[in-house]
Amino acid sequence: VKEQMLVPRFFDRPAATVAAELIGCVLTVNGVGGVIVETEAYDGTDPASHSVNGPTPRNAVMFGPPGHAYVYRSYGLHWCLNFVCEPAGNGAAVLIRALEPTTGIEAMAARRGTGDLRKLCAGPGRLCQALAVDRSHNGMRLDAPPFAVLPAVTPPKVMAGTRIGITRGVDTVWRFGRSGSRYLSRPFPDRSATGK
């Protein structure tokens, strides 16, 4: 029996909810990918989000229907993949930051130029390189080829923390990761000691 793809309705909820629930789900592009182990949420009220100042040519997809891919160029060098969330017009999306590689590992290693499993998809730019995601995927729906997003088999333990690489909205705890995963872009700080 073929596994059931996540329905578009899954994405028609707040980005932070979707971001947390995506941990443990499986993402593939043309059959290559793995288990989502790290995500971040952004939305239209969020000073760190591309969508905070309303629609522009670049972020237009964020204001479109949920369940589509928003792909943008980062630092002129890398691609980053997001899943659009919430009803149209909200400007919400989830940045996919890291995967545990499971299928098509040889293809990913060739694209990345390394056999180091831990560095194949650990980071939004690396992940897009490994899965060959680029501008051509911007606006594509996530429930049809080349994309496939499958539900988590067993709900993993999820950690939360502050987002990476931003200068505004730095205190918002909208980064989510699979607890104990070796495939995160960076570890989650241990917040139990100092209490911050």
Next chain:
DNA sequence: GGTATGATTGACT
């Protein structure tokens, strides 16, 4: 037309 700024990564001290 000019310029400042990144939701990053890899190389290097």
Next chain:
DNA sequence: GTCAATCATACCA
């Protein structure tokens, strides 16, 4: 730990 690569985007004149 520091820092350069590299360019689309956004904003201002």
